[in-house]
Amino acid sequence: MYPTDPVKMKPSIHLTDKDLPEIKDWKVGETYEVIVKMKMISKMDFQKELSAGFEISDILVPDEDQDINEMDNEEFGKYAGEQKKKMYGH
Numbered sequence: 001m002y003p004t005d006p007v008k009m010k011p012s013i014h015l016t017d018k019d020l021p022e023i024k025d026w027k028v029g030e031t032y033e034v035i036v037k038m039k040m041i042s043k044m045d046f047q048k049e050l051s052a053g054f055e056i057s058d059i060l061v062p063d064e065d066q067d068i069n070e071m072d073n074e075e076f077g078k079y080a081g082e083q084k085k086k087m088y089g090h
Helices: 021-025 073-088
Strands: 034-046 051-058
Touching: 034 073, 051 073
Parallel strands: none
Antiparallel strands: 034 051
16 A cells, blocks of 8 residues: 555656557546556665656556456466566567
8 A cells, every 4th residue: 555645745657548558448537457567767865765766668457357466476477477468469
């Protein structure tokens, strides 16, 4: 769960339909689960708060009937690989 500090804004990302075609059918205000693979590209300690920058390499949308929270690491890795093959053909 994300910390509930009322002052700090939650991080956000902005995507186009080229990044994630599913957004064409999504509705503003709804919540969606995605699987994000990212590489840390920077890390900085600023005023006693650690900050990091990331580059997103893959974004996958799990099947609606699949609960990724119930998977162990091995199951999740296999599932993410299968989803990537379905979405990107590799």
